[in-house]
Amino acid sequence: xxxxxxxxxxxxxxxxxxxxxxxxxxxxxxxxxxxxxxxxxxxxxxxxxxxxxxxxxxxxxxxxxxxxxxxxxxxxxxxxxxxxxxx
Numbered sequence: 001x002x003x004x005x006x007x008x009x010x011x012x013x014x015x016x017x018x019x020x021x022x023x024x025x026x027x028x029x030x031x032x033x034x035x036x037x038x039x040x041x042x043x044x045x046x047x048x049x050x051x052x053x054x055x056x057x058x059x060x061x062x063x064x065x066x067x068x069x070x071x072x073x074x075x076x077x078x079x080x081x082x083x084x085x086x087x
Contacts (some may be wrong), residue, residue: 002051005067007040007076014039018070020050022081024059034067 009015016039020032032050040046048067065078 002049003065005048005050005065005078006045007048007067008045009040009042011074012042014041015046015069015074016040017048017050017067020048020065020067022050022059022063022065024061024063026060028059030059 007015017034017036020034021029022032023029030052032052035049036046038046050065050067061082062080063082065081067076068074
């Protein structure tokens with residue numbers, strides 16, 4: 001499973017994802033792999049791909065998706081994320 005996230009960097013410094021986690025309302029969390037071609041320039045747009053290499057544990061969506069940069073100085077939080085059923 002992989003998800004492509006389009007982001008706009010409204011900050012004055014570049015942004016590069018260092019980690020991501022998907023969590024459901026019951027507190028279950030799934031750490032995700034992160035791929036990004038390069039930092040998103042200030043005022044620029046970019047794509048971050050997050051996913052897992054194996055079938056993920058069952059989460060009850062809607063879920064929350066958090067992406068963060070090194071040191072977690074800036075965190076992007078997306079709420080109400082839904083995925084199609086894999087059953």
